[in-house]
Amino acid sequence: MKLIFKSIQVICLFVLLSSCKTETDNKNEVLVLGTIHRSHLTSKEFSIDKLTKLIKEINPDIILTEIPSNRFAEAMEGFKRDDSISEPRVLRFPEYTEVIFPLSKTMDFEIIPTAGWSASMARERQQKLRAISRDSTRKEDWKKYIDANKKSDSLMAITGNRNDPYFIHTNTYDSIYNIGLEVYNDLFNEELGLGGWDNINIAHYWNIEKVLQKYKNQNKRILITYGAGHKVWFLRELRKRDDIKLLELKPFLDQLK
Structure with a gap:
């Protein structure tokens, strides 16, 4: 009887350990690739060709994009119809029109729109920022914002090439870029409503997190x-x-050399 009980204990322990191991082994790998939008068209360091090769090297199963869900269907429909994209919002991003959508024809990945942006949100943000910049009682706030951006730009210029994918994917780049953004966020986030920096990122990340939950441990x-x-x-x-498993981009960039 004791032998049977011990055997059951061993089996239960084995099942438990196997379950834990499987869950750990099945963690999704996640990479964050910072794009430079229209600068991909002119940058030698991070050209359309290099971005294409990089995504091939990464070989993702899923690509989460800076495209609102209500713009994605139209963009994909046009691409499937005549290999081109005319949807205005998506058209602004060559990383999608010139790289990711075309690659979807030869690679096996799913494109998921996750942007929390909307046209009305962008218009409201633009109008509010314009009003702040012209408000005589907000001159000090506006100067802080402009000065922070200038500081960020000057540090970026002397520290590294802002279009170099190696530099873009470093903590140094993030720290410098964040100098202007932190001031912008502290001064205007609440006032800009849904278009504020923290607020829009919360909206983006909410959509990203829903995908991470949906595909958890797959x-x-x-x-x-x-x-x-x-x-x-x-x-x-x-x-x-x-x-x-949060992966670094550098090993994939190294493979392109």
Whole structure:
């Protein structure tokens, strides 16, 4: 009887350990790729060709994009119809029109829109910022904002090439880029409403997190592609998760050499 009981204990322990091992082994790999939007068209360091090769090297199962869900269907429909994209919002991002959508024809990945942006939000943000810049009672706030951006730009210029993918994917880049963004956020986030910096990133990340939950522990490689300025915000939140393996981009860049 004791032997049977011990055997049951061993089996239960084995099942438990096997279950834990499987869950750990099945963690999704997540990478955050900071894009430079239209600068991909002119940059030698981070050209359309290099971005294409990089995504091939990463070989993702899922790509999360800076495209609102209500713009994605139209963009994909046009691409499937005549290999071109005319949807205005998506058209602004060559990383999608010239790289990711075309690659979807030859690679096996799913494109998921995750942007929390909307046209009305952008218009309201633009109007409020214009009003603040012209408000005589807000001159000090506006000067702080402009000065912080100048400081960020000057440090960026002497520290590294802001279009170099190696530099973009460093903590140094994030720290410098964040100088202007932190002041912008502290001064205007609440006032800009949904278009504020923290607020829009919360909206973006909410959609990203829903995808991470949906595909949790499915052993997939998930690539997040947003403008490089969003990277520091997303990484801070992703590092809080223990159900993913957060990968560095450098090893994939090294493979392109």
